[in-house]
Amino acid sequence: MDVLLSVNNREQFFTLPVLPKEFKIQSGMKNETVDTISQGEIKLIGMKNLRSITLQSFFPNHDYSFLRDGECKGQYKAWDYVNMIEEWKNRRVPIRMIISDMPDHLGNMACSIENFEYGQQDGTGDIYYTLTLSEFKFIQLEQKEV
Amino acid sequence: MHQLLNIKDNLQIDITPLVGSISWRSNINELGQQLTFDIAFNDDRYFPMNPVDLGSLIILNNQDEILRAIVVSEQRNGRGRIEYSCFDYAFYLNKSKAVYQFNKVTGKKAIETILNDFNVPIGNIVSIPTVINKIYREQAVSEIIKDILDIAKKATGMKYRMEMRQGKLYIEKQEDLMIKGTFQLASNIQPYDITNALSSPSRKRSIEEMKNSVQVVFNNHVIEDKRKEELIQQYGLLQEVTSIDKNDKAKARNLADKILKDLGKVFEENSVEIMGDDQVRAGRTMKIKEPITGMIGKYLINDVNHTVKNGIHKMQLGLGVI
Numbered sequence: 001m002d003v004l005l006s007v008n009n010r011e012q013f014f015t016l017p018v019l020p021k022e023f024k025i026q027s028g029m030k031n032e033t034v035d036t037i038s039q040g041e042i043k044l045i046g047m048k049n050l051r052s053i054t055l056q057s058f059f060p061n062h063d064y065s066f067l068r069d070g071e072c073k074g075q076y077k078a079w080d081y082v083n084m085i086e087e088w089k090n091r092r093v094p095i096r097m098i099i100s101d102m103p104d105h106l107g108n109m110a111c112s113i114e115n116f117e118y119g120q121q122d123g124t125g126d127i128y129y130t131l132t133l134s135e136f137k138f139i140q141l142e143q144k145e146v
Numbered sequence: 147m148h149q150l151l152n153i154k155d156n157l158q159i160d161i162t163p164l165v166g167s168i169s170w171r172s173n174i175n176e177l178g179q180q181l182t183f184d185i186a187f188n189d190d191r192y193f194p195m196n197p198v199d200l201g202s203l204i205i206l207n208n209q210d211e212i213l214r215a216i217v218v219s220e221q222r223n224g225r226g227r228i229e230y231s232c233f234d235y236a237f238y239l240n241k242s243k244a245v246y247q248f249n250k251v252t253g254k255k256a257i258e259t260i261l262n263d264f265n266v267p268i269g270n271i272v273s274i275p276t277v278i279n280k281i282y283r284e285q286a287v288s289e290i291i292k293d294i295l296d297i298a299k300k301a302t303g304m305k306y307r308m309e310m311r312q313g314k315l316y317i318e319k320q321e322d323l324m325i326k327g328t329f330q331l332a333s334n335i336q337p338y339d340i341t342n343a344l345s346s347p348s349r350k351r352s353i354e355e356m357k358n359s360v361q362v363v364f365n366n367h368v369i370e371d372k373r374k375e376e377l378i379q380q381y382g383l384l385q386e387v388t389s390i391d392k393n394d395k396a397k398a399r400n401l402a403d404k405i406l407k408d409l410g411k412v413f414e415e416n417s418v419e420i421m422g423d424d425q426v427r428a429g430r431t432m433k434i435k436e437p438i439t440g441m442i443g444k445y446l447i448n449d450v451n452h453t454v455k456n457g458i459h460k461m462q463l464g465l466g467v468i
């Protein structure tokens with residue numbers, strides 16, 4: 001499995017050099033409960049929430065044997081990854097996340113960066129991070145002449 | 147699914163994907179319905195341009211058309227959502243003033259004259275035989291129409307209901323439209339009667355407006371006197387007097403009966419929250435069965451506020467007795 005992050009049709013991209021040890025995708029519904037007088041609570045099914053995912057891992061400062069940076073190998077240092085994500089935030093555009101082992105319609109999604117937390121925590125110079133992404137929906141308005 | 151269409155310069159754009167919540171309301175005392183909605187706005191580069199502008203025509207659909215309205219106000223707050231408020235074509239009747247002099251024309255003819263002057267398409271107007279002799283000065287057009295219906299009601303006891311449907315004005319007798327609303331919990335579950343899932347019912351009963359005795363006066367003589375003895379026994383005598391002119395003298399008994407039927411009752415002001423049904427509109431009637439507060443029977447919808455948010459359609463109803 002690999003996780004690939006890219007921006008603007010792969011203008012810039014990288015695979016996560018160290019995979020998170022786990023990830024979970026949040027995929028909820030916005031349902032409502034109404035209190036009726038004759039039947040108590042009833043459930044009203046609302047619409048889908050946007051899906052979201054939190055990736056937690058580190059950007060390596062050394063050439064570890066377990067790195068998975070594939071075609072980007074040796075191209076980026078630890079702070080380069082942080083820089084890239086910071087720049088993407090400045091651009092205010094959605095990014096794309098592809099998780100290679102998942103079915104395409106689930107694992108390939110346009111995302112917005114919701115939060116990015118990073119820092120060093122031991123003497124290795126590795127940068128530990130938590131990146132929270134949320135699904136981004138493209139909107140197309142249908143129009144016709146009348 | 148509810149759908150909002152924006153029509154401007156012969157271009158129809160489905161704005162539903164941008165719309166957060168939709169609400170529309172009607173009130174029995176107001177001609178016309180109000181529609182409000184908010185639209186998502188962002189200045190990021192993938193976000194569609196907002197096509198809505200003042201004066202745009204907005205159509206609310208749910209398979210069939212529910213209402214069409216003109217955007218009359220816009221509220222923007224920073225990068226936040228933009229709120230729009232719209233009124234149906236009755237807006238022009240509410241906001242325009244006019245001078246009219248009616249000389250021995252029937253109510254129907256008088257109303258048709260006004261509507262034609264203001265280019266409001268007429269769907270159907272029932273016969274309003276009451277003769278109108280009145281001068282209106284600088285009054286809102288909708289007030290003039292309402293006054294004509296009021297005169298007709300006073301003379302014949304008949305109540306009328308005004309509605310805009312598909313951009314056309316309908317004036318019909320009030321008892322003509324009984325609705326039976328339904329809702330679906332999911333697309334593969336059969337529809338339920340909306341009155342099965344009432345919430346927050348409240349019921350106010352009062353005899354403040356009750357009249358249990360009606361006298362019709364012609365030339366300072368009481369020519370007709372109708373009473374509801376049972377109500378007088380129970381609540382005491384509450385009397386109404388109405389005068390009549392020569393033309394309507396023959397109808398005095400009929401008039402007294404109708405007024406007594408209209409006012410000789412315990413009045414109720416009720417409200418409920420209920421699942422939404424598009425047919426529900428002020429002026430229509432529906433059956434309610436709610437034993438806890440005791441609302442049982444046919445009720446007149448005085449006002450209704452629909453909201454659609456997050457795919458869920460609910461409404462708040464104000465109900466009165468018929």
